[in-house]
Each structure stands twice: as C-alpha cells, then as structure tokens.
Amino acid sequence: MNETQKEIQEKCIAFAVKIDALRKELNKKHREYNKADQLDRCASSIGANYSEALCAESEADYIHKLGIAQKEANETIYWLKVLYRCGYVDNQLYESLIADADELIRIITATILSLKRKHNT
Numbered sequence: 717m718n719e720t721q722k723e724i725q726e727k728c729i730a731f732a733v734k735i736d737a738l739r740k741e742l743n744k745k746h747r748e749y750n751k752a753d754q755l756d757r758c759a760s761s762i763g764a765n766y767s768e769a770l771c772a773e774s775e776a777d778y779i780h781k782l783g784i785a786q787k788e789a790n791e792t793i794y795w796l797k798v799l800y801r802c803g804y805v806d807n808q809l810y811e812s813l814i815a816d817a818d819e820l821i822r823i824i825t826a827t828i829l830s831l832k833r834k835h836n837t
Contacts, residue, residue, distance in 0.1 A: 722750060724820075725770070727816075728736035732759050735756055735813070738813070739753065740757070741793055742804055748802075751795060752804075762820055766824070768781045786824045789817050793817050
C-alpha cells in the first residue's frame with residue numbers, strides 16, 4: 717500500500733468514526749435506530765470496500781470494489797439527507813459530513829476514471 721492509499725484509507729476510517737459517533741448520539745437522544753444504523757453500515761462499508769480493493773485479484777476486481785465503495789458513499793449521503801430533513805442532524809454537522817462524503821466520492825471516482833481511461837487509450 718502506497719502513501720496515497722494509506723491517506724485515503726485513513727480518511728475512510730476517520731469518516732466512519734464520525735458517523736459512528738453520530739449514530740450513538742441519535743440512538744441515545746432520539747432512539748432513531750433504523751436510519752442511524754443504516755447510515756453507520758453504509759458509511760463504514762466505504763472504507764471496508766476500499767480496503768478490499770487494495771487486495772484485489774486484478775485491476776478489474778480493483779475497479780469493481782472501488783465502485784462498491786463509491787455506491788456506499790452515495791448511499792451514505794442519501795441517509796444523511798434523510799436524517800437532516802427529519803430534523804435529527806443540525807446544519808453544521810450535516811454540511812461537514814456531506815463534505816467528507818463528497819471528498820471520498822471524488823477521490824474514488826477519480827481513481828476509477830483514471831484506471832478506465834488508461835485502458836481506453
């Protein structure tokens with residue numbers, strides 16, 4: 717694993733930790749288990765799938781696993797929007813978490829596109 721991959725993996729972990737803290741708060745304050753747990757599952761899955769991609773059996777497998785991480789990040793944004801619109805998440809935290817998720821999506825998407833361009837040229 718190179719330094720860039722370590723940095724990305726650390727961003728995924730830090731994001732999952734932030735989401736876990738939010739899940740705990742939502743479960744405690746609002747007893748909102750279903751949506752909060754779903755958010756936690758998809759947010760932690762971003763890093764899990766990214767980590768799997770780093771051990772991919774082929775470049776196609778690498779791209780596939782990155783695609784799954786990308787989808788989980790998009791699902792995370794969906795659940796953040798739902799929780800925000802339901803009034804469970806304040807605007808400042810919402811904006812911060814959305815920015816983190818967007819950054820992960822941009823990084824993962826750029827990696828996927830770069831690899832696909834490499835093969836199409």
